[in-house]
Amino acid sequence: MEALRDARVVVTGAGGGIGAALARRFAAQGACVVVNDLDEGAAKTVADEIGGICVPGDASAVVEPARAALGGGVDVFCANAGIGAMAGAEAEDAVWERVWDVNVMAHVRAARALLPEWLERGEGRFVATVSAAGLLTMVGDAPYSVTKHGALAFAEWLAVTYRHRGVRVHAVCPEGVRTDMLRAAGPAGDLVLAPTAIEPEDVAEAVFQGIADERFLILPHPGTGAYYTARAGDTDRWIGGMNRVQRKLEEGSGA
Numbered sequence: 001m002e003a004l005r006d007a008r009v010v011v012t013g014a015g016g017g018i019g020a021a022l023a024r025r026f027a028a029q030g031a032c033v034v035v036n037d038l039d040e041g042a043a044k045t046v047a048d049e050i051g052g053i054c055v056p057g058d059a060s061a062v063v064e065p066a067r068a069a070l071g072g073g074v075d076v077f078c079a080n081a082g083i084g085a086m087a088g089a090e091a092e093d094a095v096w097e098r099v100w101d102v103n104v105m106a107h108v109r110a111a112r113a114l115l116p117e118w119l120e121r122g123e124g125r126f127v128a129t130v131s132a133a134g135l136l137t138m139v140g141d142a143p144y145s146v147t148k149h150g151a152l153a154f155a156e157w158l159a160v161t162y163r164h165r166g167v168r169v170h171a172v173c174p175e176g177v178r179t180d181m182l183r184a185a186g187p188a189g190d191l192v193l194a195p196t197a198i199e200p201e202d203v204a205e206a207v208f209q210g211i212a213d214e215r216f217l218i219l220p221h222p223g224t225g226a227y228y229t230a231r232a233g234d235t236d237r238w239i240g241g242m243n244r245v246q247r248k249l250e251e252g253s254g255a
């Protein structure tokens with residue numbers, strides 16, 4: 001991982017959770033890290049801790065200020081900021097739009113701003129924190145499931161389109177990770193994610209292994225690949241299994 005020493009790295013949503021773990025891991029490798037978060041105080045705390053640069057604000061508009069802060073270029077962009085809704089089809093349009101904006105459009109806007117630089121140099125690395133929900137689904141959260149499938153589709157499209165031009169893309173798809181997001185996920189999180197949840201540092205380690213192996217799909221949990229294969233191989237059976245999880249959730253809530 002010598003290549004990451006002195007690399008210019010941006011991590012969005014790095015004020016806490018998985019993003020903070022990624023920022024710490026890149027800094028430990030000797031990279032120069034921009035710590036972005038909507039929560040300026042949280043971003044500053046992490047940046048101060050790791051000797052990074054705090055660039056607060058919305059992940060959708062971070063590339064230009066981050067590039068300026070890094071002295072004119074970005075080598076690795078971690079599109080990590082993400083939000084859930086814990087809502088179904090009944091969620092208002094404004095909720096769908098916000099989740100779409102953060103979980104998908106922030107990745108599109110970042111890639112749009114980064115690609116000219118990366119294609120000219122013939123190198124660049126885009127690390128999208130997606131979710132196992134992007135390969136499978138998340139019971140109880142329709143906007144999250146739909147937008148994470150969108151984020152995965154965009155990452156795949158980037159890899160397919162630009163691999164031969166030096167742009168590397170990774171889609172990180174963890175199941176449960178012990179962060180504020182999991183703590184806010186309520187009974188669905190407790191039932192589906194908490195029992196096998198891992199630490200944010202485990203995700204950061206898996207990302208480094210995935211980069212070393214040049215693997216597109218980074219699956220920090222051991223079982224995710226088998227679920228993904230099962231879903232593709234017999235989709236009705238998989239839906240039946242997930243519906244049993246949904247019914248268990250309803251029984252638990254007395255719904």
Ligand SMILES: NC(=O)c1ccc[n+]([C@@H]2O[C@H](COP(=O)([O-])OP(=O)(O)OC[C@H]3O[C@@H](n4cnc5c(N)ncnc54)[C@H](O)[C@@H]3O)[C@@H](O)[C@H]2O)c1
Nearest residue numbers: 013015017018037038058059081082131176177179180181
């Ligand atoms: N925790 C899990 O179980 C889990 C599992 C799979 C995938 N993920 C994904 O990992 C990523 C990080 O999640 P986490 O669990 O660390 O969540 P978290 O809520 O602990 O941290 C997310 C951080 O992103 C920031 N943020 C939110 N919207 C932002 C925006 N528009 N611009 C900049 N910053 C913003 C928040 O302020 C927060 O500090 C998300 O994309 C999430 O979907 C999480």
